[in-house]
Amino acid sequence: MTLVPLALRSLRNRWYSVLLTVVTIAISIALLVLVDRVRNEVHESFYRTVSGVDLIVGARTSPVQLLLYSVFGIGDATNNLSWETYQELESARQVDWAVPFALGDSHRGYRVMGTTGEFFDRFRYSAGQPLVFADGRAFDDLFEVVVGHRVARNLGYETGDGIILAHGTGSTRLQQQHEDHPFTITGILEPTGTPVDQSLYISLQAHKAIHIGWETGTPRIGAQVEPDEAREMDLEPDSVTAIYVGLTSRAAAFQLQRAVNEYREEALTAILPGVALQELWRITGVAEQALLIVSAIVVAAGLLGMLTVLLSTMNERRREMAILRALGARPGQIAGLLVIEAAVLTLAGIVAGLVLALVLQAAAAPVLLDRFGLIVGTSLPELYQFGILGLILAAGMIIALVPAGMAYRRTVADGMQVRS
Amino acid sequence: MTSNESGACKGWLIPGLLAVGGLVLGAPLVAQIERQHGAHVHGQANATLSQDGPRYTLELTIPGANLVGFEHPPRDEPEYTRIDETLEWFAEHPWLVLDDRGDCRVDGVSADATGYGRPGEDKPDGAHEHSSEPDHDHDRHDHDHHDHAEFRILARVECADPDRLRWMEVDLFRDFPGNEKVRIDSFTDRGQKQFRLTPDNRRIDLTR
Numbered sequence: 001m002t003l004v005p006l007a008l009r010s011l012r013n014r015w016y017s018v019l020l021t022v023v024t025i026a027i028s029i030a031l032l033v034l035v036d037r038v039r040n041e042v043h044e045s046f047y048r049t050v051s052g053v054d055l056i057v058g059a060r061t062s063p064v065q066l067l068l069y070s071v072f073g074i075g076d077a078t079n080n081l082s083w084e085t086y087q088e089l090e091s092a093r094q095v096d097w098a099v100p101f102a103l104g105d106s107h108r109g110y111r112v113m114g115t116t117g118e119f120f121d122r123f124r125y126s127a128g129q130p131l132v133f134a135d136g137r138a139f140d141d142l143f144e145v146v147v148g149h150r151v152a153r154n155l156g157y158e159t160g161d162g163i164i165l166a167h168g169t170g171s172t173r174l175q176q177q178h179e180d181h182p183f184t185i186t187g188i189l190e191p192t193g194t195p196v197d198q199s200l201y202i203s204l205q206a207h208k209a210i211h212i213g214w215e216t217g218t219p220r221i222g223a224q225v226e227p228d229e230a231r232e233m234d235l236e237p238d239s240v241t242a243i244y245v246g247l248t249s250r251a252a253a254f255q256l257q258r259a260v261n262e263y264r265e266e267a268l269t270a271i272l273p274g275v276a277l278q279e280l281w282r283i284t285g286v287a288e289q290a291l292l293i294v295s296a297i298v299v300a301a302g303l304l305g306m307l308t309v310l311l312s313t314m315n316e317r318r319r320e321m322a323i324l325r326a327l328g329a330r331p332g333q334i335a336g337l338l339v340i341e342a343a344v345l346t347l348a349g350i351v352a353g354l355v356l357a358l359v360l361q362a363a364a365a366p367v368l369l370d371r372f373g374l375i376v377g378t379s380l381p382e383l384y385q386f387g388i389l390g391l392i393l394a395a396g397m398i399i400a401l402v403p404a405g406m407a408y409r410r411t412v413a414d415g416m417q418v419r420s
Numbered sequence: 421m422t423s424n425e426s427g428a429c430k431g432w433l434i435p436g437l438l439a440v441g442g443l444v445l446g447a448p449l450v451a452q453i454e455r456q457h458g459a460h461v462h463g464q465a466n467a468t469l470s471q472d473g474p475r476y477t478l479e480l481t482i483p484g485a486n487l488v489g490f491e492h493p494p495r496d497e498p499e500y501t502r503i504d505e506t507l508e509w510f511a512e513h514p515w516l517v518l519d520d521r522g523d524c525r526v527d528g529v530s531a532d533a534t535g536y537g538r539p540g541e542d543k544p545d546g547a548h549e550h551s552s553e554p555d556h557d558h559d560r561h562d563h564d565h566h567d568h569a570e571f572r573i574l575a576r577v578e579c580a581d582p583d584r585l586r587w588m589e590v591d592l593f594r595d596f597p598g599n600e601k602v603r604i605d606s607f608t609d610r611g612q613k614q615f616r617l618t619p620d621n622r623r624i625d626l627t628r
Contacts, residue, residue, distance in 0.1 A: 051611060250607045251477050254468040267456065274612025275605045 003333060007340040010320065014313060018345065021309045025349025028302035029392070030356035032295040033381060037361060039288050041376040042368075043281060046072070048375075049194040050273035052124020054253055057081070057089060057260055058242035060267035064283065067276040069103070070242040072195050073111045077103065080239035085266050089243060092259075094252035097122045100240040102207045105178070107165050110151045112200045114207025114237075120146070122246060125194045135159050136187030139203050142231050145183040146201040149191040150370065161185045165200070165210065178210040181227060193375035205235035245270075303396050306345055310338065310403040321407055335404035342400030346393050354381065354389075460568040462486060463600040467590075469624065471608035476524070476577040478516065478588070478604075484533065484569035486599035491569035493537035503538070507531045510573050515592050518577065522585025527578040535569030583609070586627050593619035 011018050050071055058066040059079030068074040080102075090098040099122055101115035113119075117138045120131050136159035139146055145165075147157055157163070163183050167176045183202065191197055209230040247253050253272060260270035321334055365376045381389070465482040484491040487506050494500045509515075510531035518524045579585055590602055602617040604624060615624050 047611075054607075249472045250470040251472055251475075253607050254470055254479065254605070262456075262458065264456075272605060272607060272612045274607075275614045277612075278614040 003336050003340055006324075007337050007344060010317075010337070011341060011344060017309050017313065021306050021345055022348045022352055024305045025299075025302040025346060025396075026352035026356055028295070028299040029350050029353025029389070030360065032292075032299055032388075033354060033357040033385065034360055035288075035291045035295045036385060037357065037381065038364070038376065039291075040382075045193070045375055046277055046280075047274065048126040050277060051127055052129075053244045053273055054247045054250075055245040055257060055260075055270050056242055056273055056276075057245060057268055057270045060269045063269060063271040063276040064280045066242065066269055066271055067273055067280065070101075070244075071273065073103075073198070077241050079267075080241055081243070081268060082239050082266060083237050085263075085268065086240055086243055088265075089245070089260070092256065094247055094249070094256045095245055096248045097246040099123065099244045100204065100237075101242060101244070102204060102237065102239075103241045105165050105167060105207070105210075107151070107163060107200050108155060110148070110198050110200055112145075112165050112202060112207075114202050114204045114240075116204060119201065119244075123196070123244065125192050125196065129192070131192065131196065132190040133187045134190045136185070139186055139201065139206070141184075141186075142203065142206050142209060142235075143181060143183050143227055144186040144202070144206075146187040146189065147185055148189050148197040148199045148201075150197040151200055152185075152188040154370070157185055157188070159185050159188060165202075181206075181210045181230075193369075204237045204240065208235045208237050209233070299392060300395075302349065303346070303392070303399050306342065306349075306396065307399045307402060310342065310400060311406075314403055314406060318410075321410065331408045335408040338404040338407055339397050339400045343393065343397050346396030349396075350389050350393060460570070463598065465599055465602045467602055467604040469588075469604055469606040469608070471582065474579050474582050475527075476579065476582070476585075476588075476608070478575045478577065478590075480571070480573040480575075480590075480602070482571045482573070482599060484536065484571060487571055487596050489598060491535065500538070503533050503536060506571065507533060509595065510571075513595070515590065515595075516575050516577070517589035517591055519585050519587045522582055523580035524577050524582070524585055527576045529573065529575045531574075532572045533569065534572065586625070588624045588626070589622045590617055590624070591622055593622065 050067070053071075056066060056070050058070055058077065059081045061078050065075060065078075069077050083100075086098065086100045089095060097118060099116055099119045101113050101119070103111060103113060105112040105114075117140075120133075120138045123131055125131075133146075134149065136146075145163065151157065161184070163185065165178045165181075165183060167178060183206070189196065212230070212233075245256070247256065257270040257272065260268050324334060324337075325331070361376065368376050460483055462483050462485045465480055465486060467478060467480040469476060469478045471477075488499075488502045490499065494503060511529055514526075516526055516529075518526070577588075590604075592599060592602075600618065604615040604617065606613045606615060606624065606626075608626060610626060613628065617624070
């Protein structure tokens with residue numbers, strides 16, 4: 001009889017403690033794999049989102065802050081930038097296109113972006129893919145709105161539906177509504193897997209129109225304008241939150257970035273979104289490392305748990321070992337049996353851990369998609385992760401050398417003699 | 421981009437901005453921001469790397485202190501010489517090393533020192549007239565009154581096969597120990613990246 005089937009049978013004999021050991025290791029492995037996978041997926045997902053915009057210009061602030069509020073809807077702008085600045089920027093010779101946008105309103109928790117129709121033609125995500133309408137068209141009339149895929153799906157909207165936007169981005173129940181200006185949905189966008197799916201789009205003019213009479217933060221009685229009146233008004237915006245910019249050449253990106261950052265008329269910040277994203281990862285890197293270290297320690301704890309089980313069963317198994325010895329097994333084979341057992345336990349733990357990680361990832365994906373518009377795939381671990389898992393397997397076998405050594409030293413007499 | 425129009429904004433502001441907005445609106449409208457200063461960290465150089473087709477452009481901005489050890493107008497002949505020698509070093513020394521695979525060559529390097537108030541020197545962007553005043557004393561760290569002295573180095577690289585170029589090395593740590601870090605923002609066919617070079621890690625890994 002070879003050692004492996006023997007080890008398996010011995011394990012089956014003690015299936016209860018074996019199962020617990022495997023579960024312990026599986027949880028620790030799942031944690032390690034998840035921390036690493038989710039980090040990579042989030043990084044990729046963020047990068048996909050910003051890959052089509054050359055430069056983002058906002059009021060002077062930290063590059064990371066500007067990136068987060070202008071693209072991902074995380075946090076708020078500290079300042080707006082003036083419309084004149086937008087006009088000058090747009091006419092700069094290095095600029096191919098410039099799409100200004102204003103934030104600050106919401107609709108049932110989703111952010112509302114006031115922008116120009118050019119946004120739908122110019123915005124690119126995930127290696128140059130343009131936005132596509134699943135249904136309908138861009139806004140045309142003042143009180144028309146385009147909604148992202150998730151907004152339409154989660155709220156059950158179709159083109160032609162009327163909606164009311166809320167003032168500010170606070171909790172939906174206490175918010176004041178722009179009730180006197182209902183909007184009609186004219187278009188629904190195809191899914192993009194970016195925060196675009198979580199947003200509603202109106203024209204900058206509409207954004208201004210619904211805020212007439214709101215200068216103090218709440219509607220002044222009688223100061224609002226009727227929708228028809230608004231259509232007659234000059235609704236050129238005074239300011240916008242930020243501007244997405246596309247450039248004629250890459251060398252121009254840095255020239256323009258410098259010019260914007262040194263602009264005398266207004267304190268501005270221009271960022272290359274990909275670069276700002278790396279600054280963000282540098283900040284979060286410490287926390288990510290800490291998480292990885294913690295999960296590595298949990299794996300070590302799992303393996304030590306296995307050692308405890310192996311050691312505590314040594315006494316129970318004296319007779320088993322002695323019988324094997326009596327049947328002619330050499331001490332080395334007994335020791336090998338224990339190492340194989342540990343390998344089987346660790347391997348089972350790793351496989352179960354990977355399965356658990358995939359299940360958890362699949363479970364977390366909709367939440368990440370809903371909250372942040374991030375697509376987190378349930379991909380298999382990458383090559384280097386298998387390397388790490390291999391190391392863990394080796395560590396499990398090395399740990400098993402402790403009980404194996406003990407078994408080796410014990411003689412046949414140890415299990416057979418009757419102790420007084 | 422120049423304009424004489426007012427850059428300050430007025431009108432509506434979203435509530436989250438109201439507190440800040442109130443302060444802005446309360447202040448007199450100022451046409452231009454005259455007091456703004458770029459960051460300038462001794463020991464660290466900033467660079468940008470861009471690619472347009474076969475051409476890479478690397479532009480370094482290095483604080484004068486990193487290279488020559490001073491940022492005041494040169495006081496004597498040795499100090500003038502040090503600036504000139506440093507400029508020559510960049511023009512002649514092969515400090516930019518390229519991966520063979522892209523079949524690239526350095527197609528011209530220009531080096532410039534600004535803020536030293538030397539005769540005929542280009543004023544740095546936003547420099548004030550009095551930055552060349554004789555009583556200018558850097559040791560007092562009179563940061564409100566002058567722009568820092570900097571070296572600007574522009575290197576152009578032409579590649580026959582730019583897609584295959586995998587790395588570049590910026591090798592100026594040995595000759596200029598005062599320059600400890602180079603931060604490079606890059607924008608190439610492979611996307612927007614940031615690199616941080618140090619004496620132990622001089623390589624820009626373009627494939628990363």
